[in-house]
Amino acid sequence: MQDALSPEAHRHRAALARLISRAPRRPGDNNRWTGLTDVQNEAVASVDNRVGSLIWHVRLLGSKHRHIVDSANRDLEAILTVHSDPMLGVYGHIELSHLLDDVVFNAVALMDHTCVLLAHLFGDDFARCTWRNTVTKRIKKGRSPLPEAVALPLTVSFDEWGDGLDDFRNAHIHRELHAGKATQGLHPEKPRIEYRFYLPTPLAQDLATILPAPDDEGVELVTGANVIGVRCLRLSAELIALAADSLASGATKPTPVK
DSSP states (O other), X not given: OXXXXXXXXXXXXXXXXXXXXXXXXXXXXXXTTTSSBHHHHHHHHHHHHHHHHHHHHHHHHHHHHHHHHHHHTSSHHHHHHHHHOTHHHHHHHHHHHHHHHHHHHHHHHHHHHHHHHHHHHHOHHHHTOOSHHHHHHHHHXXXXXXXXXXXXXXXXXXXXXXXXHHHHHHHHHHTOOOOOOEEEEEOSSSSOEEEEEBOOHHHHHHTTTTSOOOOSSOOBHHHHHHHHHHHHHHHHHHHHHHHHHHHHHTOOSOOOOO
């Protein structure tokens, strides 16, 4: 599933290019290459930076997982040694948990920076309220300048799974640590150590609508991290592309989303 990140990255770059090409030219401090203001260009750069960081951390997590498994299975002697020392699996689990934190933080940051970009595209007053949860609250109250074509998929996605991702991040930072399960054992037929690392249960529950069905222990960590990365990249790209279309058509007047 890791390969799924590449098409999403290409789709996101295409959405940003579409925004830049369709942004209306205005007098003032517009950049002569993009048609966006300096502030809008900074917002585009911030979104692009978050995209790169999210992809890098998801891929690093997958690479680290493969390294842990491969290192434990180099030869029979190593396999028996590792199996007799479960702490080696614990250390690997801790490292992967740290990388999952980075994936979640970057995923939420991408959503925040995407909302900052939308704010700067659709109104100065809106630009002062750039936190993602503030944006969605204003949309639902009919006080947002976002056109409905942009506002609706934003609120639907966050009602479905985005709020859960943000809630987990906030709880993880400010209140409590949640670590997923990890299992370690010998393969029943081969001289091979089997590791399985899982998402923290609260996170898997919050994202149940987009994650694959769990097994008896939960949702595997690498799979879950890839899903988080793909869905956040896809939503950000969709919102940016819709914003580009709205700007190009002049349909920037808001329609309240009930």
